[in-house]
Amino acid sequence: MKALTQTELETFLHALQPAWDVRAPIRLSDGTRALGRLEEGPLALLGGRIPRKPTDVFFAQQEKVFDALPDGSFRQEEPPQKPLFVLGFTAEDLECLEFIDRFFSSGFADDIYLRKRSGAVIGGLTGKCGSAGELLRIAGGTCDLELVFDGERFIVAAYSEAGEKLEAAMTCAESGASLEDLRRASEALPQDNRRLLEQASALLIAERVPDAFWAEIGERCIACTGCNLVCPTCTCFGVQDWRYPTHIERSRMWDSCQLDAFMREASGHNPLGSEALRTRRRIHHKLAADLRRWGHLTCYLCGRCDTTCPTGIGIVAVAREMVARHAGETARLQG
Numbered sequence: 001m002k003a004l005t006q007t008e009l010e011t012f013l014h015a016l017q018p019a020w021d022v023r024a025p026i027r028l029s030d031g032t033r034a035l036g037r038l039e040e041g042p043l044a045l046l047g048g049r050i051p052r053k054p055t056d057v058f059f060a061q062q063e064k065v066f067d068a069l070p071d072g073s074f075r076q077e078e079p080p081q082k083p084l085f086v087l088g089f090t091a092e093d094l095e096c097l098e099f100i101d102r103f104f105s106s107g108f109a110d111d112i113y114l115r116k117r118s119g120a121v122i123g124g125l126t127g128k129c130g131s132a133g134e135l136l137r138i139a140g141g142t143c144d145l146e147l148v149f150d151g152e153r154f155i156v157a158a159y160s161e162a163g164e165k166l167e168a169a170m171t172c173a174e175s176g177a178s179l180e181d182l183r184r185a186s187e188a189l190p191q192d193n194r195r196l197l198e199q200a201s202a203l204l205i206a207e208r209v210p211d212a213f214w215a216e217i218g219e220r221c222i223a224c225t226g227c228n229l230v231c232p233t234c235t236c237f238g239v240q241d242w243r244y245p246t247h248i249e250r251s252r253m254w255d256s257c258q259l260d261a262f263m264r265e266a267s268g269h270n271p272l273g274s275e276a277l278r279t280r281r282r283i284h285h286k287l288a289a290d291l292r293r294w295g296h297l298t299c300y301l302c303g304r305c306d307t308t309c310p311t312g313i314g315i316v317a318v319a320r321e322m323v324a325r326h327a328g329e330t331a332r333l334q335g
């Protein structure tokens with residue numbers, strides 16, 4: 001296997017630029033790490049998951065749907081000129097991407113998403129590159145190419161033809177590196193939060209969580225929308241029309257199920273008319289409703305909502321509280 005130093009990787013990414021639209025973790029001028037183009041800031045490969053969801057490369061916070069022209073015709077964005085190479089997904093982010101790929105392709109295919117996503121090559125960034133150098137779980141196949149940091153170099157693992165082509169173009173001083181030890185350590189990482197979500201899911205499916213629990217949790221929500229905006233598996237959006245002298249632009253923008261207006265109907269009736277109901281819905285959707293619809297939970301424990309929520313009611317925090325308060329029920333459901 002090839003193994004690149006940080007300098008070799010940086011050289012490689014810059015060399016790709018004439019043919020590729022390269023996005024990678026960079027440091028913005030305000031100090032935050034983000035997925036960006038190389039000219040927008042110095043590379044910041046180490047430091048763990050990036051705060052903003054990386055899936056926004058394909059599903060942007062605000063984007064044009066079409067322009068409506070005076071002659072009655074419609075104009076859409078052209079597909080990207082260069083293929084995208086997006087590096088910087090954690091193993092959990094890759095699972096989220098795999099899910100929204102399914103979401104945006106099932107039934108009604110979302111052409112805005114698919115226009116950007118088709119042909120894009122995805123790079124995982126894992127290994128000892130956590131915020132304090134801790135080991136991040138190795139993805140092992142849910143991307144085209146994975147760069148696993150061993151503390152000194154990025155070991156390259158290609159999983160698709162596109163990934164193999166990129167790997168072949170990499171030049172480095174060392175090859176013959178092995179992922180064996182890192183894989184073993186990755187497999188031994190604790191799975192406690194996964195079990196916690198499954199227990200919370202079982203309680204929700206069995207309808208053992210009373211309204212009083214949601215009233216108490218919902219009281220803590222200040223409707224900042226952070227939990228939804230950072231979540232890579234949140235896919236809700238609203239539509240707006242902007243009137244210009246020459247055309248009308250229809251655009252879409254992320255929505256948040258924690259907002260009062262999320263489901264409010266034109267009549268004024270609101271099926272989610274309280275913080276309790278909205279908070280219940282956010283958690284129930286990922287741990288129960290989506291399990292019925294897709295056959296799996298749609299929280300992949302990326303960690304963002306728990307880090308972001310200013311009042312401590314991210315999904316893991318709520319699941320922990322739910323399971324702790326219903327320990328007897330949890331044991332019965334498991335037994």
Ligand code: SF4
Pocket residue numbers: 096227230231232233234286298299300301302303304305306314315
């Ligand atoms: S941890 Fe939170 S932000 Fe991440 S996938 Fe789960 S619900 Fe979404």
Ligand code: SF4
Pocket residue numbers: 220221222223224225226227228258308309310311312313314
């Ligand atoms: S991040 Fe927390 S406080 Fe903000 S909307 Fe979500 S649950 Fe409410």
